[in-house]
Amino acid sequence: MPNWLKDAVFYQIYPQTFLDSNGDGIGDIKGIESKLDYVKSLGCNAIWLNPIFDSPFMDAGYDVRNYYLVAERYGTNADLKHLFETAHEKGIKILLDLVAGHTSDQNEWFLQSKKAEQNKYSNRYIWTDSVWEAPPKYKFICGMAERDGNYLVNFFSSQPALNYGFNEITHPAWQHSPSYPDCKATVEALKDVMRFWLDMGCDGFRVDMADSLVKNEDGEKPETCKIWRNIRNMLDEEYPEAAIISEWCNPKVAIGAGFHCDFYLDHDNKGYRHLFRERNSKTGECEAVFAANEKGDVTKFLEEYLDDLKNTSDKGYISFITCNHDTPRMTKMFTPLEAKIAYSFIFLMPGVPFLYYGDEIGMRFIEGLKSKEGGYSRTGTRTPMQWDNSPNRGFSSAPAENLYLPVDTSKTAPTVKSQESDPESLLNTIKKVIAIRHENSDLQSDGDFEVVYAEKNKYPFIFKRGKFLIAVNPTDKEQTAPFEFECNTVFEIGKTETDGKKITMSSQSLVLFREI
Numbered sequence: 383m384p385n386w387l388k389d390a391v392f393y394q395i396y397p398q399t400f401l402d403s404n405g406d407g408i409g410d411i412k413g414i415e416s417k418l419d420y421v422k423s424l425g426c427n428a429i430w431l432n433p434i435f436d437s438p439f440m441d442a443g444y445d446v447r448n449y450y451l452v453a454e455r456y457g458t459n460a461d462l463k464h465l466f467e468t469a470h471e472k473g474i475k476i477l478l479d480l481v482a483g484h485t486s487d488q489n490e491w492f493l494q495s496k497k498a499e500q501n502k503y504s505n506r507y508i509w510t511d512s513v514w515e516a517p518p519k520y521k522f523i524c525g526m527a528e529r530d531g532n533y534l535v536n537f538f539s540s541q542p543a544l545n546y547g548f549n550e551i552t553h554p555a556w557q558h559s560p561s562y563p564d565c566k567a568t569v570e571a572l573k574d575v576m577r578f579w580l581d582m583g584c585d586g587f588r589v590d591m592a593d594s595l596v597k598n599e600d601g602e603k604p605e606t607c608k609i610w611r612n613i614r615n616m617l618d619e620e621y622p623e624a625a626i627i628s629e630w631c632n633p634k635v636a637i638g639a640g641f642h643c644d645f646y647l648d649h650d651n652k653g654y655r656h657l658f659r660e661r662n663s664k665t666g667e668c669e670a671v672f673a674a675n676e677k678g679d680v681t682k683f684l685e686e687y688l689d690d691l692k693n694t695s696d697k698g699y700i701s702f703i704t705c706n707h708d709t710p711r712m713t714k715m716f717t718p719l720e721a722k723i724a725y726s727f728i729f730l731m732p733g734v735p736f737l738y739y740g741d742e743i744g745m746r747f748i749e750g751l752k753s754k755e756g757g758y759s760r761t762g763t764r765t766p767m768q769w770d771n772s773p774n775r776g777f778s779s780a781p782a783e784n785l786y787l788p789v790d791t792s793k794t795a796p797t798v799k800s801q802e803s804d805p806e807s808l809l810n811t812i813k814k815v816i817a818i819r820h821e822n823s824d825l826q827s828d829g830d831f832e833v834v835y836a837e838k839n840k841y842p843f844i845f846k847r848g849k850f851l852i853a854v855n856p857t858d859k860e861q862t863a864p865f866e867f868e869c870n871t872v873f874e875i876g877k878t879e880t881d882g883k884k885i886t887m888s889s890q891s892l893v894l895f896r897e898i
């Protein structure tokens with residue numbers, strides 16, 4: 383386990399909309415490098431970069447054309463190496479985004495695989511044995527190659543699935559087991575990609591769709607898990623300080639498969655959704671725990687979370703996110719105050735937290751944008767970072783019509799500049815909470831977690847982490863609960879009183895106590 387993860391707080395950067403250094407309307411590596419001091423000022427000591435590899439950008443870089451080359455619009459391999467070096471000088475780690483389950487249909491591996499003649503890449507992807515063979519259970523693209531066969535895709539039609547084999551063989555003529563030599567070669571090719579960037583200075587990878595490797599697998603996906611344990615063994619032997627973090631949303635399985643962390647994501651009936659995203663299916667009303675309307679139920683979250691925490695303790699970490707590039711920003715449903723309380727909670731929880739760029743100032747989800755590079759409903763979460771009130775909010779010197787995506791031009795659009803001088807701003811609140819986390823090991827990734835008060839459909843929620851107690855009342859009403867602790871207030875949103883027997887919390891409040 384990389385020791386640095388114990389006190390890691392990540393900042394997720396969507397490179398094309400973070401900062402444009404050359405005026406072409408698209409963010410780039412040099413723009414990121416110029417803002418490393420800003421990232422550090424937040425208290426973030428690690429960065430996750432969304433894909434920066436060469437790509438035709440049918441899916442914003444998640445369609446990799448060349449795993450060994452930085453996309454020209456972001457810079458060069460030398461620029462990325464320099465970013466690693468500069469970040470390390472400032473005490474910041476950087477993870478790249480590894481797309482393991484598929485490539486672009488323009489990737490050289492796939493172009494060779496399409497050929498009628500057999501070659502070393504023929505089985506790098508999954509092809510049927512005839513153009514007339516396209517079983518309906520699978521998602522095939524038909525009639526697009528000189529090769530006699532159809533290829534399986536992993537996501538969009540331009541993203542052919544890499545061949546790691548099938549758990550259950552239903553069509554022996556073209557399906558192989560994960561132990562088949564060509565399937566094992568795919569794993570070795572992935573390892574080589576990882577080694578290339580780790581040798582250059584990368585500190586690890588966030589793995590896209592990490593559970594999507596071996597096909598015909600349900601449940602705990604044992605064959606996919608074997609592959610990741612194989613890769614983890616390689617990392618432990620060759621790069622013991624490198625981290626791998628999975629997009630899986632099943633910590634017990636993912637961490638058991640060798641990942642150091644697994645994300646809690648906005649998936650149906652999952653704990654993260656109960657906390658921050660739950661909606662009534664009939665009325666559309668927000669029923670999340672952190673909404674002010676008192677509709678949430680924290681016990682739904684705890685039922686899942688406590689089991690996950692128990693089964694991953696001392697093995698790996700659960701990662702809470704403020705948002706990511708696939709999820710509407712919390713400000714789509716929450717007011718700035720609701721978001722402030724929710725984000726503060728995230729940084730006071732165990733595990734390795736992730737702050738999505740712009741959430742620290744409460745950037746909005748921008749409705750009604752035309753899809754960009756496969757963004758579709760996700761596009762409104764990917765708009766340019768809002769630095770100040772100069773043209774294009776300081777993101778780029780390009781004409782507005784040349785920007786990758788339009789900036790938020792509303793008069794009330796939050797910016798870094800406008801919040802820096804306000805001690806009660808969302809930006810400064812997040813800085814305070816992260817600083818407190820860094821100063822106290824009880825509040826870091828490994829710290830204990832104990833429920834003190836959590837009742838079905840009731841507030842507040844109170845939990846303990848070592849010598850610290852955290853009480854949360856996101857509702858628009860005053861709330862009380864039993865509370866027999868002697869303690870001092872370390873951090874507070876709203877007002878809280880204790881009398882030795884109970885706690886009384888004002889509406890929309892959060893408090894961090896230290897026991898005496």
